[in-house]
Amino acid sequence: MVDSLDVLFTLKVAYGIYSVLIIALFAWFAYSLVAKHKPRGLIRVPFYGFIAFLVFMGVSVHILTFNKVPWVSMDLKRDGIKADVVFHIVMKDHKYILPRDKMIIECGQKALFELYSDDLTYGFGLFRQDGTMLFQMQVVPGSRNDLLWQFHKNGVYNIRSTEYSGPKGANLMHLKKVVEVRGCDVSEKS
């Protein structure tokens, strides 16, 4: 099952390759512009073909993630999905009020995190022990703040606020090892 590490790795590779290519293309273009002899064009780029390519790239990334990144369709359809376990979390005065000291989730369960802010706009993110992010969402006062997630790896996770809520919340309101997933065949690396 694809998780955030796989998606981030793909992003890093794809964007890295793109960056190198576009820098090289501009360097070649700059050289060609000022070269005394007229260098041969590598390819002729038809304008409407270029526009079609941009439209294709802009739209296809969303179609790709909708089909390949598991949390996208689950997020958009979460109203019709029954959660196996629900955690109600309150945020107030730059503190989390958790339903219990440690939130335990069995492998494959769909966990719904429902957050309520009593004062400011905060964030809610789950992080691995090596600091990489599993997911995050905004926690807006007076608004619906719920996130449905299915876990497929054993792991212990930290919670951090992923939104600035003033200098009092500057150190991310970091709660260590408060979410645990167990019962899976695979474990997080760290």
Next chain:
Amino acid sequence: MNYKDTLMNGEQGVFKPDSLTPLQKVTLRAVVVGLLYYGLAAIEGMLMRAAQITPIDALNNEHFFSIMTVHPIVGIFGSTYMIVFGAFTFLVPYLMKKPLYSIKIANATWMMIGGGTLLAWLAGFIYQYAPLYTLYWPLPVDFKQFSLIGGAMFVIGIAIIMVGTMLFIINTYATIFYTEKGHKKREVKPLLISAFGIDGVLNLINKMKGKPPYSKEPAVSLPIVAIFRGTVDTFLDALVILSCGILILVYIFAEMGGVSLDYKSIDALLYKNYFWWGLDLIADGLVLIYVAGTWYLLAMMITGKRLFMENIARAALLVELVVSWAVWSHHLLSDQGQPNIMKVVSGEMVTAFELVTQGIAIFITLMTLWRARPLKVTNELKFLLAGMLGFALAVPAGILQADIGLNRILHNTQWIIGPHVHVAILVGLTMTLYAVIYVLFPVLTNGAKLYSQKLADIHFWLHLVGGIGMGAFMGMAGVNGMLRRSMYVEGEYATYMILAGICGLMILVAWFIFMYNVIMSIGIKGLIGIFMPTKLKTTDPIPKEEA
């Protein structure tokens, strides 16, 4: 000339501030103040970079986040708005070959933007007011964390900037539409049709139908269309920011009067939508449109030729009008209360069209340059290409994060602020502005000589490598989970932050080198002379003998 003479009088003593027209002076004043504010923003950026490497005792949380709050205010309004407005104040009358509507309004514009920026900065420096530029409700009225006076100062400072912005808008539109003395009456309708880019669309439609073009010679030149179109977004953005400022001020003044208003009377999500709609008009509206127009102008000035596919360019600017008004939801993809339909349509699909509008602008500019090759290696050409490269890197990064799946793991990480925001602003926008400064420098100074081409080259490479490098290392930290708007005190991402800090330092050094080169070119006396009253009484953009 010896070093001291050059320092005082500029390279070969060519620059004479007394020879400047009122329009040249007001433009140079705005540009000089804008460049100084850019330096301040760069220093602030480096202070924050240093604190991300290792905690600094003198920079506590309150101070750190007050710097983070004023950093974009200084960078965007104090520097970018100032330079862009200054340049456009000159270019509109210069390109339209008619006097500026009002020099007084132009002077008031840079003074208000400069003064407002200073006031907002002082609110951060003295009172450490730090709700960040996003002003997420109800943080700006959280008086348990922030002082009332600081809040009032900050909001009034921003309001003054917005009033200055309105003055620029009035002056720009008035200059485009008014009929100068002795000229036959200018009709508004063809000017409006042309300024919105509608004539470009009509020309394309007529071409497809095999009819003659709607207008062979458009009433308004292409860069003016971009300025006009971008200014529509500038106006709407100013209205939104002003209205939010008034709301915050109501809460502040009520609190000062001993009445605590309930912050829950404002729907935080609705407010966030409204504020982002306005704020995004800066990032996705006026910046992209102004920048596209500036690229077109630079391409025409560098090549001395007409723009390639001008009708497409005009039509694309009209399309950007619709696109820029409908993309704000990409900032709310992690807000679960935001309706899914808005996330998908506005946040993802319409936003993806920015790839198309920017792609068109880059394509047309590159093709215009290509058809004129071989070109000379000039500063304006180098900086123009680097500016386009910046957007070619930053816009796709933005499109990627404007995806529901990727946003779930990228939102508010260093990825957003690094490869997208800072590469767009520092490499894309700032290098485009440097290209404008280099191309207009002899025009605005009546032929002043650049002190050192070598320094200009060093400035170019330091800024380019520093800007891309900083964005890249911030992006890598972001992919590894490092959040923006946060303090890390245990050295979690120290390696990336050290590398980003080195690149940031390159940008700061580049600015010092650039400023030194400029001062040595016009001299300290010349610099002071720019701010002295004008001796020439003329409405011409440049002196007649220079025209």
